[in-house]
Amino acid sequence: MKKSVWITWDDHRRSRELAAHWGMSYKVFEYSGSMFIRYIKLSTKTLMYMSKNSPDIIFCQNPSVVLSALLTFFCNIKKITLVVDRHSNFKIASRKSLLPKWIIFHLVSDYSLQNADLTIVTNSEAANYVSSIGGKPIILPDKLPSDLSGVKRKLEGDVNFLFICSFSSDEPVDAVLACFKRLDKNYHVYVTGNFKKHRDWQQYRDDENIHFLGFVNEDTYLSYLKSVDVTIVLTNMPMTLNCGSYESVKAGKPQVVADSLVIKEWFRSGAVYVDPKDENSIFYGIRETIERLDDLKIAQRKFSETLESDWSVLEEKFRRAVTQNLGHKF
Structure with missing residues (x-):
């Protein structure tokens, strides 16, 4: 694959595992302050990184919907391919809510769904939802973790x-x-x-x-x-x-x-x-x-x-779809 990077505002096992498996750079930008300040600082860090680097394809984790929308806007301007790995934060129950926070959430969410080159989801139900919004979904569940080593401890129960x-x-x-x-x-x-x-x-x-x-x-x-x-x-x-x-x-x-x-x-x-x-x-x-x-x-x-084998089959389908739809050998 051409020069690629995985960007996230929240270090997550799925993102780490997939980025490592595909040999991609993995960039985590974090800030633990108030939400408003967090968005400003992390957006600034992300844009500064993007201005200093020239990837051909970007993968990003959603959440955050703000990160996904920011990168969607940036990549559309710069003609960079964007693939959003969308977790389960669709908030479907609030879709018809008239509360301002949910109206804003779905406007921001739908923007990245509709304008990202591809949206990765973990199952067919989520894929159907993304399609209904006007997005381009592709299914790839989590890869089983490569390493779960831990020190065994004495616990109290039978x-x-x-x-x-x-x-x-x-x-x-x-x-x-x-x-x-x-x-x-x-x-x-x-x-x-x-x-x-x-x-x-x-x-x-x-x-x-x-x-x-x-x-x-x-x-x-x-x-x-x-x-x-x-x-x-x-x-x-x-x-x-x-x-x-x-x-x-x-x-x-x-x-x-x-x-x-x-x-x-x-x-x-x-x-x-x-x-x-x-x-x-x-x-x-x-x-x-x-x-x-x-x-x-x-x-x-x-x-x-069995699950390892199932995932390998789905990953191969995923690779072919990325190559076919985005023109990037994957």
């Missing part, structure tokens, strides 16, 4: 769960935690993410089998992933395949996931499917993983090889 969580509104946090209040105290859950975003977190602080880890660095996260028996990766958001599920497959960990067509098409083994909006469904799904733990572990380890 069976230990890792709830891979960011305390976002699409995650059934209370339902999952309520399930562990109902379970025998020998079953422990370790919860990632900034739990202080959840206004009611203190009601669980006395439960000896619920452990809030807070926001952890990657080494600590991988250590817990290696040490637990099961992961919980749940979202109410449509068209979503979470990074945590790919990591669970690579690590050989059975997982509790949402019972959606998109998820079941890709994660076909080593998982228990539940309704993320129904606490009882989640409870009985967790119980099922405990009862079938050994069989699920074997199934997940075998499935990892």
Whole structure:
């Protein structure tokens, strides 16, 4: 491929893995201040980088929709090919909202969808949505991580769960935690993410089998992933395949996931499917993983090889499509 770069405002495993796999430069611009200042600083850094370099093709991660729109505008002027890797931040439920923030969001979002040369999505439902907006979608799910090494640690439960969580509104946090209040105290859950975003977190602080880890660095996260028996990766958001599920497959960990067509098409083994909006469904799904733990572990380890093979086939289709549609040998 010609001179290429992957640009992001948020270091993400999917972006790192794909950029490394394709031999691309990987540029992360970060700033942790207020949102308004962040956009100004990161936009300035990005444009300065672009002015000093002359890539033939740019890949960028979305989120951020602001980054994608900025690069779409820049690349259209400079006649540079732009491929946007769009995650699950389509915010479809707010599409008809009259609130100014959602009107602005969809105007900015649609601009990059309609004007980027290609938009990568992870599944067919998302591809159909991008097409309906006037974009040019191409499907490529996450590549299984190349390295998930971590130091194993001693955990407290007879069976230990890792709830891979960011305390976002699409995650059934209370339902999952309520399930562990109902379970025998020998079953422990370790919860990632900034739990202080959840206004009611203190009601669980006395439960000896619920452990809030807070926001952890990657080494600590991988250590817990290696040490637990099961992961919980749940979202109410449509068209979503979470990074945590790919990591669970690579690590050989059975997982509790949402019972959606998109998820079941890709994660076909080593998982228990539940309704993320129904606490009882989640409870009985967790119980099922405990009862079938050994069989699920074997199934997940075998499935990892299948998923690697499936991805290789899709990547080859992706490469041909990029070459055909963009004129860049890939």
